[in-house]
Amino acid sequence: MGPGPSDVSPRVLNALARPTLGHLDPQFIGLMDEVGDLMRYVFRTKNTLTMPISAPGSAGMEACFANLVEPNDKVIVCINGVFGGRMKENVIRCGGVAVEVVSPWGTQTSPEALEAALKQHPDTKIVAFVHAETSTGVRNDAETLCRIAKQHNCLTIVDTVTSLAGVQLEVDDWQIDATYSGSQKCLSCVPGISPVSFSDAAVNVIQNRKTPVQSWFLDMNLIVGYWGKGAKRAYHHTAPVNSLYAIHESLLMVHQEGLENAWQRHAAHHQKLVNGLESLGLSFAVSQDYRLPQLNVVNIPDGVDDAAVRSELLRRFGLEIGAGLGEFAGKVWRIGLMGSTCTEKNVQHCIAALDAVLNN
Amino acid sequence: MGPGPSDVSPRVLNALARPTLGHLDPQFIGLMDEVGDLMRYVFRTKNTLTMPISAPGSAGMEACFANLVEPNDKVIVCINGVFGGRMKENVIRCGGVAVEVVSPWGTQTSPEALEAALKQHPDTKIVAFVHAETSTGVRNDAETLCRIAKQHNCLTIVDTVTSLAGVQLEVDDWQIDATYSGSQKCLSCVPGISPVSFSDAAVNVIQNRKTPVQSWFLDMNLIVGYWGKGAKRAYHHTAPVNSLYAIHESLLMVHQEGLENAWQRHAAHHQKLVNGLESLGLSFAVSQDYRLPQLNVVNIPDGVDDAAVRSELLRRFGLEIGAGLGEFAGKVWRIGLMGSTCTEKNVQHCIAALDAVLNN
Numbered sequence: 001m002g003p004g005p006s007d008v009s010p011r012v013l014n015a016l017a018r019p020t021l022g023h024l025d026p027q028f029i030g031l032m033d034e035v036g037d038l039m040r041y042v043f044r045t046k047n048t049l050t051m052p053i054s055a056p057g058s059a060g061m062e063a064c065f066a067n068l069v070e071p072n073d074k075v076i077v078c079i080n081g082v083f084g085g086r087m088k089e090n091v092i093r094c095g096g097v098a099v100e101v102v103s104p105w106g107t108q109t110s111p112e113a114l115e116a117a118l119k120q121h122p123d124t125k126i127v128a129f130v131h132a133e134t135s136t137g138v139r140n141d142a143e144t145l146c147r148i149a150k151q152h153n154c155l156t157i158v159d160t161v162t163s164l165a166g167v168q169l170e171v172d173d174w175q176i177d178a179t180y181s182g183s184q185k186c187l188s189c190v191p192g193i194s195p196v197s198f199s200d201a202a203v204n205v206i207q208n209r210k211t212p213v214q215s216w217f218l219d220m221n222l223i224v225g226y227w228g229k230g231a232k233r234a235y236h237h238t239a240p241v242n243s244l245y246a247i248h249e250s251l252l253m254v255h256q257e258g259l260e261n262a263w264q265r266h267a268a269h270h271q272k273l274v275n276g277l278e279s280l281g282l283s284f285a286v287s288q289d290y291r292l293p294q295l296n297v298v299n300i301p302d303g304v305d306d307a308a309v310r311s312e313l314l315r316r317f318g319l320e321i322g323a324g325l326g327e328f329a330g331k332v333w334r335i336g337l338m339g340s341t342c343t344e345k346n347v348q349h350c351i352a353a354l355d356a357v358l359n360n
Numbered sequence: 361m362g363p364g365p366s367d368v369s370p371r372v373l374n375a376l377a378r379p380t381l382g383h384l385d386p387q388f389i390g391l392m393d394e395v396g397d398l399m400r401y402v403f404r405t406k407n408t409l410t411m412p413i414s415a416p417g418s419a420g421m422e423a424c425f426a427n428l429v430e431p432n433d434k435v436i437v438c439i440n441g442v443f444g445g446r447m448k449e450n451v452i453r454c455g456g457v458a459v460e461v462v463s464p465w466g467t468q469t470s471p472e473a474l475e476a477a478l479k480q481h482p483d484t485k486i487v488a489f490v491h492a493e494t495s496t497g498v499r500n501d502a503e504t505l506c507r508i509a510k511q512h513n514c515l516t517i518v519d520t521v522t523s524l525a526g527v528q529l530e531v532d533d534w535q536i537d538a539t540y541s542g543s544q545k546c547l548s549c550v551p552g553i554s555p556v557s558f559s560d561a562a563v564n565v566i567q568n569r570k571t572p573v574q575s576w577f578l579d580m581n582l583i584v585g586y587w588g589k590g591a592k593r594a595y596h597h598t599a600p601v602n603s604l605y606a607i608h609e610s611l612l613m614v615h616q617e618g619l620e621n622a623w624q625r626h627a628a629h630h631q632k633l634v635n636g637l638e639s640l641g642l643s644f645a646v647s648q649d650y651r652l653p654q655l656n657v658v659n660i661p662d663g664v665d666d667a668a669v670r671s672e673l674l675r676r677f678g679l680e681i682g683a684g685l686g687e688f689a690g691k692v693w694r695i696g697l698m699g700s701t702c703t704e705k706n707v708q709h710c711i712a713a714l715d716a717v718l719n720n
Contacts, residue, residue, distance in 0.1 A: 005382060017374065020367070020373075020544075022365060026674075054415055058577045058596075058597035190600065190601065192552060192602075214454075214575075215422060217415070217419045240552030241365060241551055242373075243600070
């Protein structure tokens with residue numbers, strides 16, 4: 001019950017362990033088409049260029065920035081946690097100019113602050129932000145932030161690593177131009193794969209760059225020859241065949257449950273966790289107005305030893321919860337209720353184990 | 361029996377499907393230490409910075425170039441196949457200056473040509489080449505090429521994707537400063553992981569760069585905080601936990617067989633394949649003096665339909681062999697005898713199936 005990887009179901013582990021096919025085998029290519037369609041379903045998009053990057057979410061982030069940012073491009077990055085900071089680092093390494101819109105940890109990015117930054121920097125090409133900040137448990141208002149960015153004719157890059165399949169996400173309706181997610185959060189697949197999706201506007205920018213993409217491995221102009229809809233499946237790099245079996249299976253599980261039912265399940269079990277932890281006297285670090293149900297950030301009570309509690313939970317109950325990151329290190333615990341981990345049984349187990357460790 | 365992925369043994373698939381631990385779980389951290397030690401064993405190195413990149417071999421290649429090449433650095437790239445060409449592309453995308461030493465496909469890189477290029481370009485920082493060219497089946501003379509590079513005070517980057525655990529490779533004795541390999545060739549693990557190793561001299565160059573590494577995801581200065589020997593296992597990106605179980609198991613299998621025994625097995629079964637295919641009237645595209653035992657490149661006889669034969673092999677016998685790449689497209693087949701695929705049974709099966717398809 002940490003901030004990911006979440007529990008991987010036996011069904012996904014069994015898919016993972018199927019015999020390895022060649023990455024150009026006709027049977028495997030059929031599975032690739034289904035993976036693309038299922039990713040479009042969970043992202044709520046019609047984007048043709050929707051596919052898995054063959055590496056973790058951090059590489060998915062880099063794929064979005066390295067393909068869309070050229071040297072000296074101005075990018076507004078909204079920062080209210082670790083992963084906004086990582087976005088800024090990506091902009092700089094691509095030779096772009098990063099303009100920060102900083103909001104306090106544990107609060108949302110302010111739409112007014114973004115609007116002000118856009119007025120101050122009318123030459124901005126891209127607005128980037130994190131939908132679900134895994135370091136703070138905050139849900140940013142992606143719909144509003146994208147609408148403001150679009151009013152200023154900017155492209156949008158949105159981190160949906162922790163949000164995908166856990167809370168509402170509407171890539172097309174919210175006008176998200178590029179997004180990356182992770183396999184190991186609410187999809188409950190093994191870590192190592194990053195679903196990405198690019199709008200036609202983003203693809204157009206990538207195809208008309210003045211400079212080559214600085215990463216050969218992540219160059220979408222090349223990858224599209226293998227992964228693109230109707231592409232000839234031209235070899236670029238060897239696809240991680242078994243991990244793709246696994247993500248196919250985990251996407252299928254979301255489809256079978258129904259995406260909206262999955263959002264509902266996360267919201268319902270979150271509420272039970274809130275009730276239980278509050279009855280133990282614990283408080284949440286984030287307002288309920290924009291709290292992530294899948295990532296519960298709880299204040300560590302005064303006088304309680306952070307590391308000792310976490311290691312006792314692991315030792316006595318086999319229960320992992322996450323430590324705080326960055327500004328929140330030592331101040332909070334992060335309790336994940338993501339994907340297959342998000343069950344009533346786990347909620348009860350977590351409440352009982354924390355009660356035992358804190359109060360006995 | 362294509363050019364990889366090779367067959368993955370049930371033992372490795374079972375390891376792959378173990379329950380996913382957190383990437384900071386104490387039990388997982390113990391496994392990380394063993395993975396590093398086993399990689400040092402197969403690379404024949406004492407290099408402290410020896411670890412898996414969380415992505416396929418193409419990302420391992422990029423990790424070596426992006427960390428060692430700074431803008432305007434001169435790099436001599438020896439090209440005698442597709443993967444030498446990919447190295448050159450990496451140099452350019454890192455802002456380096458690539459000097460090509462080109463040798464014909466199907467022949468070795470000439471040491472004299474490298475020597476001449478080094479004399480013509482005394483400001484060269486790095487010499488890069490492919491040990492085992494997967495596109496042509498040629499083994500380059502890594503020991504000699506590295507010795508020449510060192511006489512000119514250059515760093516060496518060597519692609520060992522297809523050579524590792526299939527033919528002799530001596531990272532320390534041959535003075536290789538940076539190398540990357542793949543999981544899905546002679547290690548017979550699932551695709552998606554790239555073992556890399558950096559000498560102390562290479563690490564020193566990486567730590568003293570004038571410019572940041574352009575890839576955040578592949579920046580060894582950051583990754584070392586999680587993977588480094590004795591490191592604090594500081595979070596950088598979420599490690600692909602299950603794929604690491606698998607590569608641990610496949611490395612353990614090489615260790616149990618004994619590395620030199622594995623080289624011997626590849627050599628012996630290769631000879632049986634040669635005998636059988638020559639008795640069918642087929643010829644090899646590469647001289648036996650520098651032919652790779654694990655990647656057999658066979659000339660397609662005149663009048664034979666390349667694609668029709670490969671698809672009939674797959675349909676009638678469930679046997680995949682590889683097509684030619686680049687200059688060799690349509691001219692050769694590539695028959696892999698890598699790792700777990702390299703058995704007498706497979707050799708017999710391949711000879712009999714080709715006989716049936718070509719001669720009946």
